[in-house]
Amino acid sequence: KAGVTQTPRYLIKTRGQQVTLSCSPISGHRSVSWYQQTPGQGLQFLFEYFSETQRNKGNFPGRFSGRQFSNSRSEMNVSTLELGDSALYLCASRSGQTSYEQYFGPGTRLTVT
Amino acid sequence: LAKTTQPISMDSYEGQEVNITCSHNNIATNDYITWYQQFPSQGPRFIIQGYKTKVTNEVASLFIPADRKSSTLSLPRVSLSDTAVYYCLVVGYSSASKIIFGSGTRLSIRP
Numbered sequence: 001k002a003g004v005t006q007t008p009r010y011l012i013k014t015r016g017q018q019v020t021l022s023c024s025p026i027s028g029h030r031s032v033s034w035y036q037q038t039p040g041q042g043l044q045f046l047f048e049y050f051s052e053t054q055r056n057k058g059n060f061p062g063r064f065s066g067r068q069f070s071n072s073r074s075e076m077n078v079s080t081l082e083l084g085d086s087a088l089y090l091c092a093s094r095s096g097q098t099s100y101e102q103y104f105g106p107g108t109r110l111t112v113t
Numbered sequence: 114l115a116k117t118t119q120p121i122s123m124d125s126y127e128g129q130e131v132n133i134t135c136s137h138n139n140i141a142t143n144d145y146i147t148w149y150q151q152f153p154s155q156g157p158r159f160i161i162q163g164y165k166t167k168v169t170n171e172v173a174s175l176f177i178p179a180d181r182k183s184s185t186l187s188l189p190r191v192s193l194s195d196t197a198v199y200y201c202l203v204v205g206y207s208s209a210s211k212i213i214f215g216s217g218t219r220l221s222i223r224p
Contacts, residue, residue: 004156033212043157043200043214056212090156100147100204104156 004105006091012111018079021108025072025093032074033102034066037088049074086112117201117215124221131188133218135201138182146177146184149200157200196222
């Protein structure tokens with residue numbers, strides 16, 4: 001079974017631009033979560049989607065948004081990029097609502113200049 | 114919110130058993146305890162999940178006392194490849210649950 005895939009793997013953007021990251025969960029998994037990882041703040045939860053509905057949201061500004069499609073694939077968008085948005089963005093999927101065994105993708109390394 | 118506290122770092126030697134303890138004083142009745150392992154430039158990898166007492170799988174054991182305010186991840190006979198950051202995570206199943214990773218424990222294994 002293929003693992004979680006994320007595209008692109010690396011991205012360089014300029015302040016003020018926007019970016020869209022993509023995540024394909026493991027086949028059959030209906031839940032997708034997004035995390036931001038930085039050396040200073042560690043792993044921080046952004047949001048979780050289950051069956052196209054946002055179930056949970058972390059403490060990030062509205063510039064961070066996401067969505068999930070009917071095939072469970074998910075995208076997250078960051079608008080008006082700031083230097084502090086430079087981070088590794090991780091996507092994780094799990095099969096259902098009763099297990100927190102999450103499978104993480106390799107991440108997208110975003111650099112904002 | 115069940116915040117977790119772990120040691121920042123630990124050192125051990127190949128072949129030893131390593132125990133990493135996590136404190137979660139505010140754990141709720143419906144919360145579960147999970148542990149993840151992360152290597153540099155990779156996403157975290159699920160190790161084990163438990164609710165109470167003891168859980169064992171092919172790579173680790175998880176010990177949870179009756180009050181559930183702490184948990185201990187036990188790695189038997191570690192090898193150099195176990196050098197990684199280990200995260201304790203307390204999660205609930207309700208839609209209002211927040212997912213908070215602690216700062217993690219950086220485990221270094223020496224020959």
